[in-house]
Each structure stands twice: as structure tokens, then as C-alpha cells.
Amino acid sequence: MKADLDQLMEKRGLQALVVVGDETYSVPRDYLTNGAQVTGGLVIKKRGADPVMIVNPMEVEEAAASGLTVYTNHDFGWGDLIKEADGDRSKATVKLWERVLQQQAIPPGKIGIYGTDDVNVYIEMVDELNQLADYEFVGERGLTLFDEAFITKDADELARLKVVAAATSATLQATWDYIAGHRVEGETLVKPDGSPLTIGDVKRFVRRTLLDHDLEDTGMIFAQGRDAGFPHSRGQTDMPLQLGQAIIFDLFPREIGGGYHHDVTRTWCIGYAPEPLQKAYDTVMKAFDIAITAYDEPGQPTHELQEAVLDYFEEEGHPTQRSQPSTMNGYVHSLGHGVGLKIHERPSLSHLTRKDILQQGNVVSVEPGLYYPDEGYGVRVEDTVYIDETGKMISLTDFHKKLVIEVQQ
């Protein structure tokens, strides 16, 4: 969590870290600047000190919302630097960084560069940065400092995650009711004007409902029939909703403009569930319970939960990623992942990840599934849970797990 940043920097021997980013939403910038909505700029954190921001003068008001010390790039002579560099922004940026590091009195040593930006520019610029006396600019391999910090959430983060969870659960309920409110013609749901209710209609309803709860969609999955058999198939906009088809609805919205996520999946079937789908659903529901029950206490390796689920699915005769690593039938993914500012964080609940453990402050998804595209269905059931300060696993998702949406025939 955030309070660990200095220790994580020390472990890596970093004197400071610099967070870069383009004009789109940036996770590490948000994390360090308390959600200030700036486009671009730099965040510099000296080990043991609060971060400071350097922004375009136009951004000072938004940057001030961070509560941090804010400088503009003019405070460091940006205009002159650009002129001296004859318009070469990389060259001018290197000089700007040098001035900022000096002004912040960063001791000689390693500086970590973090953030999401155009990698093309930085793999070139880092060589020039490394010609600055006193400093070595470094990346990382494996779990980065931010990856590590994100593994556990503090109380402020958990409070926000709970709000997003409640709003997401409410959106699921509204969507269930919206679908149930349509009438049936033949095997198809229809709107009051008689035209078919499509996946596009449902997604539009979901996006609006999310906005009403101050959330934004980040690419929901609403996939029916064969499409539900591919875990990341988003669903076809023009497809009408049909009775008796598996629908995988995977919703993972975040706070508007970027922020904390919730992650939940339900499998629904309108009207009635065919026998094979019902059987697969019951199996996945049992796998979900097995996963939750397999959790014992903080410190437990995450792969134990995945292995409990793998054992069960394999006993039931389903191929898995363990029994057939490249299978696209059966259980084809890991059990879950951390959820926070990024939708996929650590720990990873995978049998291939042997070192991740469950601990207080984790917020993770638990999402077993079975996929049979050639048989025209897939099933996934997912809640997001957290490990509280006493070590208990508690669900953040508050929505029922019924399969069949009953409709007026």
C-alpha cells in the first residue's frame, strides 16, 4: 500500500522515482497525486519525502487538487530549454529533469522511471538521461514497485472500492430487471415497438446506469451462445437476446475518469436453461464455493485455491489449463487476480504463480468458469473479495447468483 512506497524504494536502492505519463488517465500518477486530473506533467518522489508535481501552467489548478507542492515547467525555464534544444523535446526534457532533480536535492544514485507512456520515446531518451552526471535511470523486471505497492489496499482505498462495488452490484440488479421487463416473441426478447432487444441495447442501458452511479464502463463483456464460450469475447452488438442461451455478463467498471474498479461476472439464461448449461452452471457454482472454502488464512499461497478448483474440474472430467495447457475447452484461465486502480493486479490466483500469497488488504477476483464454444456456451461466476484486518475473506459483490431470468411468455 501507499505507506510502503519508501520501503519499496529502499529495497530497490532508488533515491527517487519519476512518474511520466501522457495526456490520458495514468494509474501511478493518480496513485501518487490523490486523483488530481492533470494531463501530462511529471511526478517526482524523493525517497522519504512527499511527491511533487511539475505541470504545464494551464494545469496548475487541477494539480493543486492533489494537495502536493506544484511547480510549472516554466519554473524550470522550459521555454528557454526548448529554444536551446532547437525544438528537440527529448533533449529539453533531459535538461528539465536535471534541473528538477537538483532543485529537489536528490542524492546521486538510482532513479526509477515509471508510468504509462509512449515506450518508443523513453527507450531512446533513457540513454541521454544516463549521460547526466550523478544519476542512473533504471527500469525493472518482474514485479515493479507499483505492482508491489498495489498488492495491498489501505483503508481509504478499501472505502472507495466498497462504493464502486455497491454501485456495480446495483447496476447488475437494474440490468436483470431491465431484461426481465421485456416480452418474448418466439425465442427472442422484443422491445415495446416489436423490434428485437439486442446486446447493443443492453450495453447502452448498462453504460447509462453506470453513469448514474458515477462509474464508467471499461469494456464490459455481454456475450451470448457460442461467443460466451470465448472468455474475452465482448459480444456482438446486433445480436438479439434469445431464450435458453448462455449469457456471460462480465462487468468491470471504474470511477469516472479513471480510478478504482470492481470486477464481477454472472452467467444468465433467459426463460429456461437447457440441461447441459444448467449442469455446467452447477459445476461452476460448486467450484466457486470450493475456491472460497479453500482459503484458510493470511500467508496462504494463492495457487492452493486454484489447485482446489483444478482438482474438482478435472475430477468432473473437464480439460483444464493444467491438464492440457493450450486447451480452449473446459477451464481455460486462472482463478483470479488483484483488483484496484488497474483491473488486473497481483496477487495472481494461478497454479503457475507459485510465490503469490493471500494477505490482509488484498482485493481479488474469484472467477472459475467452463467454456465449450463448439457446444454453444460458456459459464463464469465471479465476485471480488477482500481479506480484512482479521484475515477473513469477505465478498465486496452483493448480487445474487441465479441463472435463469424469468420473462413473460
Place this chain on the structure above:
Amino acid sequence: MKADLDQLMEKRGLQALVVVGDETYSVPRDYLTNGAQVTGGLVIKKRGADPVMIVNPMEVEEAAASGLTVYTNHDFGWGDLIKEADGDRSKATVKLWERVLQQQAIPPGKIGIYGTDDVNVYIEMVDELNQLADYEFVGERGLTLFDEAFITKDADELARLKVVAAATSATLQATWDYIAGHRVEGETLVKPDGSPLTIGDVKRFVRRTLLDHDLEDTGMIFAQGRDAGFPHSRGQTDMPLQLGQAIIFDLFPREIGGGYHHDVTRTWCIGYAPEPLQKAYDTVMKAFDIAITAYDEPGQPTHELQEAVLDYFEEEGHPTQRSQPSTMNGYVHSLGHGVGLKIHERPSLSHLTRKDILQQGNVVSVEPGLYYPDEGYGVRVEDTVYIDETGKMISLTDFHKKLVIEVQQ
């Protein structure tokens, strides 16, 4: 434009380019894969050949929507590579790239790495990639290959930009009508229940209206009074809408899930406009006309348009970024920028950018403004225009430029 990619690669001596990216929306991935909505994966383009995609097996269906050849990372033995690398993803990724480059028969030489991702990982990984025999992995400084390609839009892109423009203009009209439909109590707009209409209410209305047009907000500005005096201040959610205050409404949405943008700004004032605001507004409107009129023909340097506006504002006694480079009063930004998959592209309409020209296929914003935060207002007026195949500048924005929203007193 896209058809120039091979030539842009040749100019840089690139045998191939690799586009990386994380699980969020990626501009260059979208550009090369015709909008396929995959999360992660690689896109590789050999010079002279179509791009190919390498994705997680779960993504194959979405990737297939690109119309490109799609491989999964299992086709290159990803599982074994991860095992051999003892879980070190960077190490395994380097091996995967080697296999992909061989399989694509990329001749020895330079490979450009592009895309938006965690720079921390790539500044580390590039050293290891450069130990591969035969290949040199390179970044760029200055205008990158994609920056250059984006400068001009082809007919398909322009068609999409026109749809986004029309939908954005319709959203402006709906927002104007929404505000005008509220009644006044004292100097404040109120809702039917008597509570004040806030900036948060308006933004919620705008986001919903955008969704109805299949667009998504990317961080609109709706800033009133002093906040309007800071060009990038987003506006305060809880602030009630007041009569006689400058409101800067800058809307730059994109296609849902990522795609082409439109960029438009209007300055509004509810009920009546105080004299200084009206005067500043008239000045900015004249500056807007001066900018458009200053455009002559393709090949013209962009700085000529900005200089025409600077001359006029300075004649009228306003400080500018040219007369006082660090000013936060007067005209404090450039005249405009390219608009496309990114909200800020080239060409830049700035007096500091001497080499950019206007040419057929450009889509650019034109957005003069005046800012006086201490006097409690700012003004900006912006349309997005394009240069058609005959060299004419044509506005994509179809919305009136009235200042005062009349309301029922």
C-alpha cells in the same frame, strides 16, 4: 495516413515494427488492427506486409475482427518459455519476440518498438532484446512514425471523424437546451425540486447524451467564473450555475471504447453577459475569424495562423505567450492541434513550431482564447476543421457560436 506506413518505415530504416500495449485502449494498436478490441498482445508489421497479431488464446475471437492473421502466444510455445525462464516474463517475452521475428522472416536490421505501456518494463527489456543476434531495437526522438502517419487522415478516417463531429454538435445543442430549460431563482439556475443546478448535473447530462450517440467523454471541461480563467480547469462538480458568469465548455469525446475524437469549445453565459466578458468574447470571435481567414493554401506553415492571432490580440492590448512567455493572463496557449485517435496530434498551430504545415487530410482544432482568472473569467471558442482534397478548410463542427443562453426569469 495509413498508406504511408511502409514509406515511413523505410525512411527510418526499419525492417519491422512491434506495437506493444497494456490491457487498456491503445491508439497504435487500434490504428493497425482496424479497431479490434483486444487487451494486450503484440502487433508486428514487417515492412511491405500486412500486420499480424499475437494474442492470448482468450482473445482470438476479438482479434479476428481485425481481419489480420492472428496467432496465439501458444503458437510460439509461451507456456514452455515461461517455465524455462522460471516465471521471468521479460526473459520469456524476449524469446517469444525472437521466435515471432523468425517466423515472420524479418530481415536483420532495425526494429522499432511502439505503443503505450509501462515504460519501466521496456527501458529494462530493450537491453536484453538488443542481445538478440541480427536485430537492433530502437526508439525515436522527435516526431515518431505514428505521429507522422497521424498527421493526415484517409477517407475512412475522415468518414468516422464526421460522424463523431455530428454527434458532438448534437450533444452541444442538447446541453444548451437542457440548461435553457431550467428556471432562475435570484442569480442561480434551479431544478424542478428547487435545488440548484450544478456543474455535476450538467456533466452527467452530457455524458448520458454522448452515450446515446455512441460516444464517451474523455474528461470534458465545464468551468465557470474564475475557473474558466484557467484553460485546463475541469470545473467544480458542486458549483451551481450562476447568471452572468463565463462558462467554458470544452468537449472532446471519442468513439466508445476508444477511437476518433472531436474537439469543440464554446463559451456560454446564462441570462446576460457583463460588459468585460462580452468584450473579450467579441475579441476572441474576431480572432477566430482571423485564424480561419489567415489560412490560404496547402503547404502553408501553421505558425502563420497563430501569428495572425497573436498580432491581433497584442494590438488589442492583451498579453500573449509570445509577448510574455510565462503569462497566465491573456492568450496563453497555441492556436490548435491535430485531432484523431489522439486528442492532441500534429500539426501544431503554434508560433514555436516552425516546421509544421497545413495540408490535405489534416484535421485540426482552431481555438483562440483569452484568460483573466483574477477578473473571474476566461473565453475560448473552438471548432475542428479539415483540409479537403481541393485544399479548402472546412469546419467539422456544426453548432452556433452564441454567447448568452436565455432563460425564463
